[in-house]
Amino acid sequence: MNFKKVGLLILFMSILIIAACGKTEETSTEDATDKGETVTYENNYELALGTETDSDTEAVKETIELPKNSDKVVVMDLGVASTFAALGLDDNIIGLPKGDGNSVLGKELKNFEDEKFANLGGLKEPDFEQVAMLDPEVIMISSRQANSDTINELKKAAPNAKVVYVAANPDTYFDDVKKMTTFLGEMYDKQDEAKKLVEDFDNKVEEIHSEVEASEKSMMFIQTNGGDLSLHGIGGRYDFLYSALGFKSAGEVPDEDTQKQAATSHGNQVSYEYVSKNNPGIILVMDRGAAISDGKDATKIDVIKTEVTKDVDAVKNDTIFELDSVTWYLNSGGYKTAMSQLEEIHAIVQGSK
Structure with missing residues (x-):
């Protein structure tokens, strides 16, 4: 009788071991499948x-x-x-x-x-x-x-x-x-999270677009680098300011006397005379030099204020705004950085009223 009990116990334990091994093998297979997705x-x-x-x-x-x-x-x-x-x-x-x-x-x-x-x-x-x-x-x-x-x-x-x-x-x-x-x-x-982010983004773009259209002021985007000024206009690196947000460009194509054609992501070089001639209502200034050096605390707004530009609307009305050069020049192109760009534009439009 005792021998029978021992035999049954051994048989029972063997079944449990086989079942456990089978389950482990199944789990491993599933993990491998998931990992290979x-x-x-x-x-x-x-x-x-x-x-x-x-x-x-x-x-x-x-x-x-x-x-x-x-x-x-x-x-x-x-x-x-x-x-x-x-x-x-x-x-x-x-x-x-x-x-x-x-x-x-x-x-x-x-x-x-x-x-x-x-x-x-x-x-x-x-x-x-x-x-x-x-x-x-x-x-x-x-x-x-x-x-x-x-x-x-x-x-x-x-x-x-x-x-x-x-x-x-x-x-x-x-x-x-x-x-x-x-x-x-x-x-x-994370499809649901991504969908919500995209919806929030679309709403923010629509909001800023409405604000920009209501402002009705022409805008000029100037990149500074040392003593040089470069224009970022329609079709350039920051085209979304015009095509998606609705800014009216001040001075679409610089004439040959006031610029050096430069078909690069750094914009087209322009002069102070060019800024004065096109008379923007808003000037956005981005300091490329600050983005690629340690001089991020330098303010470049005053670079635009000269005897040549003193009668420009943006100069007279104090509607020259310096952009965060690291965000715009080095970190642009992602969700959080694009939302920061939109927030900057929102603050600028509000500040230019």
């Missing part, structure tokens, strides 16, 4: 075949499968880093460019100053050794890295990583910000 991304951009501004380019168009819910992402586009932050996905980024002393991180990216996020150096010259140590699954680049030399080095440093272009283009700026927000929502199963 991907999301489709359309990689579409112009690749510069050198690092010079006038280098030849070639179109890159490819469909790439990115691992869902990856927590090994390197983000070279600081605007898109702000989109990760808006969705509560900061910790899925393992490294990003911070510059010396976090100099290229604006107020929207303060969280990334934490040392747990690796510093990958400058925006145009990544620390490839640091990238190799991180062994990322995904590398998200912007136009500053979209050249053959940089991408080849990134691929050498992280041969298993998917390299994708995520920057917002000037002519589709707001749409691209929303698309990237939606895409990250899909990649990280």
Whole structure:
């Protein structure tokens, strides 16, 4: 009788062990399946075949499968880093460019100053050794890295990583910000959160557009760099100010006597005479020099006030406004940074009444 009980006990324990093993194997299979899930991304951009501004380019168009819910992402586009932050996905980024002393991180990216996020150096010259140590699954680049030399080095440093272009283009700026927000929502199963962010964004754009239209003042966007003035007009780097927000441009195309044509993202060089001639009601000033140096506390509004411009409406009415150069020049193109830009424009329109 005792032998029978022992035999039954052994049989019963064997069944439990087999069942447990089967369950463990099933769980492991499910985990592996989940881990292997991907999301489709359309990689579409112009690749510069050198690092010079006038280098030849070639179109890159490819469909790439990115691992869902990856927590090994390197983000070279600081605007898109702000989109990760808006969705509560900061910790899925393992490294990003911070510059010396976090100099290229604006107020929207303060969280990334934490040392747990690796510093990958400058925006145009990544620390490839640091990238190799991180062994990322995904590398998200912007136009500053979209050249053959940089991408080849990134691929050498992280041969298993998917390299994708995520920057917002000037002519589709707001749409691209929303698309990237939606895409990250899909990649990280945060579709509802992304949808709400996009709705809030659309509402903010509509609100600012109504305010701009009601102001009826012409606007001139001037970028300063040392003693130089450059105009950002319709069709340029900040075209969304005109096409999406409705500003009327003061002085659309500078004449040959007052400018040097420069078809770059730095705008077209203009003179003080040009500013005076076109008489803007509002002047936005962005100091590129402050963005790329440590002189962020320098005020550049007074640069516009000269004997030549003293009769300009914006000068007489004190409607010259300095933009946050780090946000606009270095960190633009993501959800939180674009919302900051909209908030700045809102304050400017209110202040110009």
